[in-house]
Amino acid sequence: MSKRSPIATQETRDEKETSRIEAFSDGVFAIAITLLVLDIKVPHDLTEEAGLAQALLHLWPAYLAFVISFAFIGIMWINHHKLFRLIRRSDHGLLLLNTLLLMGITFVPFPTTLLAENLQHPDQRLAAMVYSGIYEVIAIFFNLLWWYASYKNRLLSKNADPRAVRAITWSYACGPSLYLVAFGLAFVSAMASLAFNVALAVFFALPLGLQRVSLD
Amino acid sequence: MSKRSPIATQETRDEKETSRIEAFSDGVFAIAITLLVLDIKVPHDLTEEAGLAQALLHLWPAYLAFVISFAFIGIMWINHHKLFRLIRRSDHGLLLLNTLLLMGITFVPFPTTLLAENLQHPDQRLAAMVYSGIYEVIAIFFNLLWWYASYKNRLLSKNADPRAVRAITWSYACGPSLYLVAFGLAFVSAMASLAFNVALAVFFALPLGLQRVSLD
Amino acid sequence: MSKRSPIATQETRDEKETSRIEAFSDGVFAIAITLLVLDIKVPHDLTEEAGLAQALLHLWPAYLAFVISFAFIGIMWINHHKLFRLIRRSDHGLLLLNTLLLMGITFVPFPTTLLAENLQHPDQRLAAMVYSGIYEVIAIFFNLLWWYASYKNRLLSKNADPRAVRAITWSYACGPSLYLVAFGLAFVSAMASLAFNVALAVFFALPLGLQRVSLD
């Protein structure tokens, strides 16, 4: 370390800077994703006819909500992780926008429970709207964070591949419109909206051609 | 590593020292901020007239308390993060004062629930007093930690800018008096106290001129 | 850093890559293992004859489920830790398979509560089946992750000992069959299945001869 040039030292301090943001974010993602299981309540007060097996099967909306929300938070973590491979510097604005994004993430367990308890009940379309709505908000927060960091390469690594940056900008820009479709579908049918959400999760889980270029 | 001078090694060991304090603190901040969502309970036992939509709207005090508490813990994390960019060494006193500060942070979910459940109810002013009271206590703990670390530059980085140190000392010294105002306002009106708390959150979120000097 | 060869830099970036996966996974393991205690409910509504002491003793299924689940998640963490001493590179597939594995881990508190509440009750065999079933699924996810990473040494450290890699492959391959036995035993007797689970925990806790070679 004693032999490094001042520029290298600067680089190192910058890495340390974002590494604590990443550690804090990792913690929040990890807790939000783990709290989801608390929404699956062990069934009590079983009746004579329908035993525990039946009761466990009737919990399927809770399992479904758990799996979809887990997939979403997991994929968001992977995306956050990828963004911060390119984001190297940090400033006050980035800290605030990252906090805003994390607020969206930590809120996910609430609409998840709401969905789990209302699926197959009269209010299921409203629950699906709220559920898609929160992802819409998170998608917007992701775009704000990325626009702020990537504007004129403000906080990006010096050797960030411009094509990779553009590819992320484009694929993120699609997010809010897609979740808006999921939100709109919920007016018609809760299950259609959920199915579209699952399709979106698969879409964002698959590495896009251009994203691949930047990571491999 | 084998070629470093003893001084460089000392520096490195010091960094490792505070880095584990930061990791533990990050964990506590991350969990406290994520537990806040557990206070927003999905509504049950809906009546015929007022459906789920109405019930979700009636939860606004819970959403408000969630957002304010999230903003406060988020801003406190940002501030903790900034302090530990200057604090490089660690000793037993710092560990104890940091633990005291974290005790304040982890307590936040309790007054948050208290506020969420009592806003717009007879005891709302008492709830707002407790809510402001805990931030008053945390502000005092932040000052204790900073005074201890910065006294004669005891635990600060050798090349900490004295103006940056003084700027933090001054802006932190304002905290307890400001939260005392929020506490006093709660005697008169819960909403006035909350509005002042929101204003404080915005104030502490904005980077002050002098803080900026030290970070950019 | 400025003086390192390109190869060394590549190596360093790879380490950083998996280190954030490890940090996120550590967080999820740590939270899942800590949430287990929430399943042990402090007894209320004590009757005259049977006081608190009796009530605390009657909680033994909850203590037992806590200890077994804690041991399992702890051992899984140790195994995850060992795998990532050999896995050095990361790609999109690894991220997805690791997320899948973590989904299994975070689900553990649910079957743990289910078991704790049904042990010594009519549905205890079903509860033991679900409990063994989740470990079966996790064991399969562990194999998927390891096969993906170790196939043609794709993501392993260049100097990974081939014997160590083969030893892990073999000991992991046993997992699913063993948990299948625990699952089958639950049809006959919940306690027999649990006893077998305890034996498996002890077996996986003991370092195997060949694993030792790779770690010492």
Next chain:
Amino acid sequence: MSKRSPIATQETRDEKETSRIEAFSDGVFAIAITLLVLDIKVPHDLTEEAGLAQALLHLWPAYLAFVISFAFIGIMWINHHKLFRLIRRSDHGLLLLNTLLLMGITFVPFPTTLLAENLQHPDQRLAAMVYSGIYEVIAIFFNLLWWYASYKNRLLSKNADPRAVRAITWSYACGPSLYLVAFGLAFVSAMASLAFNVALAVFFALPLGLQRVSLD
């Protein structure tokens, strides 16, 4: 890195080894300490005569249990942190003993709730016994971990000061006997046992003369 001798590389890999154990342990400590606040329940069903203020004051056993348990877990974390400044290498036994210690730590919220709900009630002495009992068990686990790691300097840093090692061995050896006193006192009086626990927390929080030598 490319210029380091094999010995230095070995040293570096060892540090990485314990650093992930520390990260996982930090996570568990951080979550256990933050979950404590969930035991303080916001009061409901207030009667006309005794309003919220009264109800909040009646929660003092919950606040007391929160503060003592927080102090204990905080101090245990500080001690864990200090041990791992000396422990540099890791093996399977250390991983298992550390997992055992963490099982004790994560169990703390249960006796804390038990104490908070039974203080000033008929069963308060039993609750105080369970509460002291868990600390007794944790103190024994701490000794097991330390004996294992420090036996013939097995896993300690090469340049660990022998006086510091002996000082820790002695101060830790006192722990189980002291908690046994707290346990015994609970037979006579819950409050006397608690007061002794507070005194122990203060005693372990104060840096001992010899410990200081090893850290400054």
